[in-house]
Amino acid sequence: MTFKTLLKAAVAVAILAGAAAPAFAAQKSAVVSVPASTVDAAGRKVAAWQLAHMDNFDYVPVTSFRKDTEAPRDWVQAAFYVGLYTFADATQDPYLTNAILQHGQAEQWGYDHRPRHADADATGAVWVWAAQRTKDASKLIPTRERFDAVLANPSTVSLDFEPKPAKGDPYCQARWCWSDAIFMAPPVWTALSKATGDKRYLAHADSEFWATHDYLFDKADHLYFRDSRFITRRGENGHKIFWGRGNGWAFAGIARILQDLPANHPSRARYEQVFKQMAARIVTLQGEEGYWPVSLLEPQKTPETSGTGFFVYGLAWGVNHGLLPRAKYGPAIDKGWKALDAAVEPDGRLGWVQRIGAAPDQVGRHDTQLYGVGAFLLAASEVRNLGRMTSSSQGQAKR
Numbered sequence: 001m002t003f004k005t006l007l008k009a010a011v012a013v014a015i016l017a018g019a020a021a022p023a024f025a026a027q028k029s030a031v032v033s034v035p036a037s038t039v040d041a042a043g044r045k046v047a048a049w050q051l052a053h054m055d056n057f058d059y060v061p062v063t064s065f066r067k068d069t070e071a072p073r074d075w076v077q078a079a080f081y082v083g084l085y086t087f088a089d090a091t092q093d094p095y096l097t098n099a100i101l102q103h104g105q106a107e108q109w110g111y112d113h114r115p116r117h118a119d120a121d122a123t124g125a126v127w128v129w130a131a132q133r134t135k136d137a138s139k140l141i142p143t144r145e146r147f148d149a150v151l152a153n154p155s156t157v158s159l160d161f162e163p164k165p166a167k168g169d170p171y172c173q174a175r176w177c178w179s180d181a182i183f184m185a186p187p188v189w190t191a192l193s194k195a196t197g198d199k200r201y202l203a204h205a206d207s208e209f210w211a212t213h214d215y216l217f218d219k220a221d222h223l224y225f226r227d228s229r230f231i232t233r234r235g236e237n238g239h240k241i242f243w244g245r246g247n248g249w250a251f252a253g254i255a256r257i258l259q260d261l262p263a264n265h266p267s268r269a270r271y272e273q274v275f276k277q278m279a280a281r282i283v284t285l286q287g288e289e290g291y292w293p294v295s296l297l298e299p300q301k302t303p304e305t306s307g308t309g310f311f312v313y314g315l316a317w318g319v320n321h322g323l324l325p326r327a328k329y330g331p332a333i334d335k336g337w338k339a340l341d342a343a344v345e346p347d348g349r350l351g352w353v354q355r356i357g358a359a360p361d362q363v364g365r366h367d368t369q370l371y372g373v374g375a376f377l378l379a380a381s382e383v384r385n386l387g388r389m390t391s392s393s394q395g396q397a398k399r
Contacts, residue, residue: 036384042341043087043380049348050080050373051099059368065356069370072103073112075184076356076370078122083374083381085129090381097133104130109139116150116174118181124188125256128195143192151200159215161227176212178227178358179246183253183310187260194260206267209257213274218242222277223296224250226358235360239297243360247296248310251278252378255317272323275314279324282311283332290339291352295360302363303352305343309375312336316382326386337383340376350376 053059060066069076081100088096109127114120124143131139159177164170170177176185189205192198216225218240225231226246235241254275261268286292287300291308294301315333318324343352353372354363 036386039337039380039384040091042344043091043377043384044093045348046344046350046373046376046380047084047087047096049350050370061355068356071112072107073110073120073123075119075122075180078126079183079374080370080377081123081126081374083377085126085133086381087377090384100126101130101134104139108142110142111146114169115146116155117169118173118176118178118185121146121188122184125191128188128191132195137196140192140195143188144196147189147192147201147204151204154204159211159228161229172228176208177215179216179224179243180226180249182209182212182224183249183256187253187256190257190260194262202261202265205257206265210267210270217274221297222274222281223247230359235295235298237298239295241360242296243358244292244294244296244304244307245310245354246307246359247278247282248292248307248314248375251275251282251314252310252375254278255314258321258323259317275318275323279315279318279329282315283329286311286332286335290335290337290342292336293360294354294363298360303339303343303365304354304363305340305350305352306354306369306372306375308336309340309372309379312340313375313378313382316379316386320382320385333383333386337379340379344376 057066057069060069065076068074071077081103084096085100087093088100104127107123109130111123112120124146127139127143131137155174157171157174159172159175161170161172161177163172173181176182186205186209189201193200193202193205216227216231217223218225221240221242223242224247225241226243230241230243233241254271258268258271258275261271282292285296289300289303291300291303291305292311293299294304294307312333315324315329315336319326319329319333344350350368350373351365352363353367353369354361355367355369
């Protein structure tokens with residue numbers, strides 16, 4: 001069976017699978033005022049649309065980095081598959097799981113031509129998941145070879161984003177010198193350390209994360225500048241420029257790091273502190289309709305679902321894992337999830353996703369991208385778990 005055929009089969013089953021949701025899904029969530037089964041159905045619908053379009057990306061304008069979208073080992077598809085495997089695990093959906101494994105097999109668990117770039121590292125999260133899911137350590141061979149080469153010769157280049165060759169990426173992208181990289185790379189290194197028991201990977205991730213954090217995190221606003229070019233730049237109203245999706249990448253990335261970070265790790269308290277600081281700031285910036293602005297300190301102009309998806313995911317993850325109080329953050333999660341759901345077209349296409357970029361930009365209703373779908377599925381995975389957690393606590397209270 002070809003990868004394309006499998007995806008088509010997964011799509012058909014995913015659309016119908018909502019009726020087979022686990023028993024707890026019918027319970028009401030104390031945070032989101034819709035049945036958790038509805039959250040599942042929305043996730044399956046969006047996943048189905050995207051899987052059905054993995055062999056043709058004509059819906060992405062050529063001028064909007066279509067080649068990046070088509071690249072099966074780059075960050076655009078990696079972000080989608082991270083969301084998909086998280087949702088597949090949450091719903092125990094074998095068809096979605098098989099679609100991801102088939103993708104990995106087609107790519108031979110490998111990487112693109114860039115030996116040390118966070119955007120290229122990102123797909124490693126999918127390969128680590130697949131190796132653990134199938135209990136097949138051989139799937140990790142390309143990842144370990146890639147990361148071992150970095151450990152053998154770590155980069156010490158400046159994190160300044162400006163210097164670059166005549167052609168190619170800025171020199172600093174040999175390290176994690178932009179906020180997006182917090183989602184792309186350190187969660188992979190942390191997960192690989194957990195999967196293999198090799199502490200060197202975590203030590204590298206921890207050291208490089210804090211170098212990036214100390215360089216780009218604004219201590220007053222508790223948000224990340226996208227990269228060094230934005231530290232002194234100001235927007236139309238004189239405000240600092242904090243990109244919505246850029247901070248969504250970072251916030252979701254920290255949640256993913258914490259997911260696999262040992263409970264007794266020396267840096268854990270510091271990660272949790274940054275996560276809580278960001279959460280407290282993020283909820284104050286949500287728009288009336290539930291979306292977050294493309295530029296967080298500027299007025300809301302249009303919906304935007306990729307940053308919103310990552311924020312809803314992170315906030316719900318924090319509540320589910322006891323780091324954020326439900327009473328304080330529940331309303332923002334509720335409003336954010338309803339906004340995301342409202343952006344889904346009848347056929348399952350997710351709209352209002354800001355196109356590939358490096359800063360706040362315009363967004364249209366028909367703009368969609370794989371990373372936006374990945375963010376939506378991450379959010380759905382945690383929002384449904386809020387309902388699951390509520391059902392469990394209610395059952396214990398009745399005993």
